[in-house]
Amino acid sequence: MSSEIALEIEKIRAQVEAAVAEGATLESLNDCRVAVFGKKGAMTGLQRMLGKLSAAERPEAGKIINAAKTELTAKLDAAIEKCERAALTAAEMRDRIDVTQPASGRPLGGFHPVVQVMMDVLEVLEGLGFVTVQGPEVETDFYNFEALNIPPHHPARDMQDTFYFGDGRLLRTHTSGMQVHSMLEMGAPLRIACPGRVYRRDNDPTHSPMFHQVEGLIVDKDISVGDLKGCLEAMMEGIFGKKLKARYRASYFPFTEPSLEVDIECFKCSGSDPHCQICKGTGWLEIGGMGIVHPNVLRYGGIDPEKYTGFAWGMGLDRIAMLKYGLTDLRALFDGDVSYLLSGRHE
Numbered sequence: 651m652s653s654e655i656a657l658e659i660e661k662i663r664a665q666v667e668a669a670v671a672e673g674a675t676l677e678s679l680n681d682c683r684v685a686v687f688g689k690k691g692a693m694t695g696l697q698r699m700l701g702k703l704s705a706a707e708r709p710e711a712g713k714i715i716n717a718a719k720t721e722l723t724a725k726l727d728a729a730i731e732k733c734e735r736a737a738l739t740a741a742e743m744r745d746r747i748d749v750t751q752p753a754s755g756r757p758l759g760g761f762h763p764v765v766q767v768m769m770d771v772l773e774v775l776e777g778l779g780f781v782t783v784q785g786p787e788v789e790t791d792f793y794n795f796e797a798l799n800i801p802p803h804h805p806a807r808d809m810q811d812t813f814y815f816g817d818g819r820l821l822r823t824h825t826s827g828m829q830v831h832s833m834l835e836m837g838a839p840l841r842i843a844c845p846g847r848v849y850r851r852d853n854d855p856t857h858s859p860m861f862h863q864v865e866g867l868i869v870d871k872d873i874s875v876g877d878l879k880g881c882l883e884a885m886m887e888g889i890f891g892k893k894l895k896a897r898y899r900a901s902y903f904p905f906t907e908p909s910l911e912v913d914i915e916c917f918k919c920s921g922s923d924p925h926c927q928i929c930k931g932t933g934w935l936e937i938g939g940m941g942i943v944h945p946n947v948l949r950y951g952g953i954d955p956e957k958y959t960g961f962a963w964g965m966g967l968d969r970i971a972m973l974k975y976g977l978t979d980l981r982a983l984f985d986g987d988v989s990y991l992l993s994g995r996h997e
């Protein structure tokens with residue numbers, strides 16, 4: 651009987667040895683454990699056989715079975731533990747974060763400086779109830795000049811400044827053409843902002859044949875220069891992120907009366923630095939032109955100047971973007987050199 655048990659133990663040992671051999675998986679090891687030590691397992695069956703042995707044989711056979719059980723359990727457990735550790739290490743290797751590695755970095759993108767300034771302006775104006783409108787870049791003489799009270803002899807009509815098409819149409823020289831378009835379409839009262847490209851025959855470090863303006867126009871009852879100033883100063887605060895003093899100089903534009911030019915305090919030095927690169931030591935920055943809409947322009951727009959008044963302004967967005975971001979070459983704004991365009995970003 652005991653030789654039968656010894657033979658059975660050898661079979662079980664061979665089974666366990668085969669299971670823990672190279673290439674064992676956690677699954678195959680667990681299967682083996684169930685097959686050997688489970689309720690219906692070979693080793694459990696062996697223990698049951700003890701009951702059939704005589705009292706004399708039993709102690710010796712029990713000892714052999716227990717020794718084999720201890721030995722094989724240890725072997726299987728060791729193999730399972732090894733397997734689990736390997737699986738854990740693989741997972742750790744996969745998920746670990748090496749804090750000594752240099753960061754991979756995020757690709758930086760940004761809005762073009764002119765677009766950024768345009769968005770800043772429109773955000774302020776939309777908050778003040780202005781509607782953004784887009785106008786045609788190919789314009790007629792009527793909207794670009796005549797309806798803006800620009801008489802035929804005015805220098806702005808000069809062939810030197812304006813790009814004309816053969817049929818008399820032209821590339822708009824300013825966004826002001828949208829004033830009369832909007833008045834005719836919407837009537838009074840109205841508040842519009844018109845950003846966009848404009849074209850003039852100019853090409854040097856401070857002039858580009860294509861540049862950007864934003865036009866603002868408000869037509870309502872009892873509009874005054876005070877409203878105009880409040881509006882402009884809110885815009886500047888929106889662009890430069892702080893309140894800036896403004897000064898107004900009398901000027902002349904055919905489509906406004908009175909006409910003003912506005913300078914704002916240098917946002918960099920406030921006039922305290924005689925070597926300031928931004929304001930060239932003057933403490934002031936020219937921002938744009940504005941004024942109370944000329945009655946003739948209101949009439950062209952179908953609005954009664956006896957009932958309504960309006961104010962309008964035009965600003966060069968490129969110039970403001972250059973000031974804000976400390977860029978020096980206007981033409982380079984349109985060359986697509988991303989490192990130059992982002993060079994002035996402080997964020």
Ligand SMILES: [Zn+2]
Nearest residue numbers: 916919926929
């Ligand atoms: Zn300055």
